[in-house]
Amino acid sequence: MMNETVVMIGAGRVATHLAQALRERAGLRLVQVYSRTEEHARALAERSGDAVWTTSAEAVRTDADVYVFSLSDDALAGVARRVPANDGLWLHTAGSVPMNVFRGRARRYGVLYPLQTFSRDRSVDFRRVPCFVEGCTAEVTDEVRTLAKRLSDEVHELSSVDRAYLHLAAVFACNFTNHMYALADGIVRARGIDGSVLRPLIDETAAKIHRLTPREAQTGPALRNDRAVLNRQAAMIIDPDVKRLYEEISRGIYAERLKS
Amino acid sequence: MMNETVVMIGAGRVATHLAQALRERAGLRLVQVYSRTEEHARALAERSGDAVWTTSAEAVRTDADVYVFSLSDDALAGVARRVPANDGLWLHTAGSVPMNVFRGRARRYGVLYPLQTFSRDRSVDFRRVPCFVEGCTAEVTDEVRTLAKRLSDEVHELSSVDRAYLHLAAVFACNFTNHMYALADGIVRARGIDGSVLRPLIDETAAKIHRLTPREAQTGPALRNDRAVLNRQAAMIIDPDVKRLYEEISRGIYAERLKS
Structure with a gap:
């Protein structure tokens, strides 16, 4: 598990808390951070070991295992169109964006929605954050659920509508x-x-x-x-x-x- | 302190929690309970040792040290008019009723407002309940403050308007x-x-x-x-x-x- 790599697309509060949990709890290695804002991209990359950062969605690397899109709802579709296609698992973390925002952009995609409010200066125990997952196929749903269970003790499958x-x-x-x-x-x-x-x-x-x-x-x-x-x-x-x-x-x- | 006596006028949630705190924390002896509803009066009296109960405001005894009126706001003035005049300290616990609802009815009166939501089946640590006090004279205010400090670690003086x-x-x-x-x-x-x-x-x-x-x-x-x-x-x-x-x-x- 230790050699799984993740790219964070977005560097806001959810991205920052989730990146920390993905590293510390799920054992993933954060290799790259994208944010439109250089300051945010750099800050998250620097607190994440050897990750690099970019402000160009087109420069997101294509060899990572997991791509986590943590962006504001209205930015998500546009950025997803600009990230180069690849074989990784694409996930977003938004409550009100349907999973199929990724359709046609990725082969394996889904949602990992952590139901919590995150603050810049408060750490959150991710084990206690209810996580709601969805995948584009039954197999991908299993993959997302397995990943979510490495973060949280409370994982539920939920449709985009619900x-x-x-x-x-x-x-x-x-x-x-x-x-x-x-x-x-x-x-x-x-x-x-x-x-x-x-x-x-x-x-x-x-x-x-x-x-x-x-x-x-x-x-x-x-x-x-x-x-x-x-x-x-x-x-x-x-x-x-x-x-x-x-x-x-x-x-x-x-x-x-x-x-x- | 142990021989101080209290009459509860009212037997709802605030009265019940406050009566318990007055006995267990402040060491007062509950001697009588009034409620319009016999069932409520009896229930609070029974859980309070040797207190008696009444559904007649006119039958409230006149020799107690403290009278705590914990009634709904609209019932308070009417009941206060029917309780026989006496030399005890009259207090009410309502947020939105001015202290002077007691004017002309008692010589020593004031307010002890506990800022908390009380449920029938949840015990509350009264030490942590902010209590807001007021008295009809500086001397009575001191008396109410002293009583409140036996209940709570957080006691503040506050005017009726505030x-x-x-x-x-x-x-x-x-x-x-x-x-x-x-x-x-x-x-x-x-x-x-x-x-x-x-x-x-x-x-x-x-x-x-x-x-x-x-x-x-x-x-x-x-x-x-x-x-x-x-x-x-x-x-x-x-x-x-x-x-x-x-x-x-x-x-x-x-x-x-x-x-x-």
């Missing part, structure tokens, strides 16, 4: 959740209160749904449809967009309750 | 966040995927803001204003209310980014 829904759910669970944190932080900061007082509440909110469904875990004035509090709170919000969000999410919480 | 904003922030950080989990869970469940695959992502989203501000922690298509993904995802959502939320929260994330 992966798109999973990605949509991840936007709610991560980005939208984080936006709720940002709005909460803004409200307390405007009163001179440090946003860190909210952390135990945020932690417990996340911890609760390990035991309860989100519907069971819900509390608060919207769930009780406590109009006095709801009206008083809405009136405290100055930003009209945030006020509308407050009202719509409160309605949504109550609507969810009525369904049960 | 507490209302903190409660509003808590609604975003907890209830609205949990609604995002519920929507995410609904999206994956509709595809036959178990919602538990989202948990590592949810946990990491919460953990990130211990190191980064929510604004720094943000990722995803809305932040990049990646229109192709945003349009594709919006089109996948059937429920018009959820679709509108998707679009408004996405706009909010991008607007937050433009502010920086």
Whole structure:
């Protein structure tokens, strides 16, 4: 296994975390990094032993075993068209891009979607990152699954269509959740209160749904449809967009309750 | 300290958790429980040693040291009017009710607001629950602070007005966040995927803001204003209310980014 080689196409957060896991956990050797941005390509190559870097998709070498495309969704198809055809296993890591973006460009291709949010300065234990795999044939799917299992203890096969829904759910669970944190932080900061007082509440909110469904875990004035509090709170919000969000999410919480 | 007595007015989740902490951490003796609902009053009294229970606010005894009102916001003022006047320290635990709900009813009164979400079946380490206190005089404030410090390592003095904003922030950080989990869970469940695959992502989203501000922690298509993904995802959502939320929260994330 130790002589398997990988080329990273992309050098952003997902690429950087995945490259590290591919080296340290799966034992692959990173031989080349492509990024449109020289600084990013060089930074990832330098932290990866003897890898070289390039800013030219056409200069990607053709003799590697695995090609991992970790690019923004809109860049992916264009770069995939410019990388020279080869016999390697082509994988992308995007939630909302169908596997067949590689069709006609590679013979063996698939998807390895790690469902996690990656930050520049936080290391992530890849064993605990659910990885969703897909391959262009049953044989390739097996190959991708085998590779993913060297990274993570939680590997699932998933179609491109279902992966798109999973990605949509991840936007709610991560980005939208984080936006709720940002709005909460803004409200307390405007009163001179440090946003860190909210952390135990945020932690417990996340911890609760390990035991309860989100519907069971819900509390608060919207769930009780406590109009006095709801009206008083809405009136405290100055930003009209945030006020509308407050009202719509409160309605949504109550609507969810009525369904049960 | 061990002979201090407390009456709980209310027997819901906050009352139950707080009663336990007042007994086990602060060493108070719970002597009586009032709840409009006999079943709740009896349940809390029974798990609290030799406390008696009542469903009549007028029957609340007058010789206790501390009276803790843990009621829904709209019930609080009415019950406070019916509890017989006495010389005890009256406290409520509500985020959005001003301290002066007790004015004219008690001589020594204040607020002890624990900022946490409590579930029936999850125990909470009260030492880590930020508690926000207020008193009708400087002397009473000291009394409430002293009591709160026997429960929690994190006690802050806060005015009624600021507490209302903190409660509003808590609604975003907890209830609205949990609604995002519920929507995410609904999206994956509709595809036959178990919602538990989202948990590592949810946990990491919460953990990130211990190191980064929510604004720094943000990722995803809305932040990049990646229109192709945003349009594709919006089109996948059937429920018009959820679709509108998707679009408004996405706009909010991008607007937050433009502010920086």
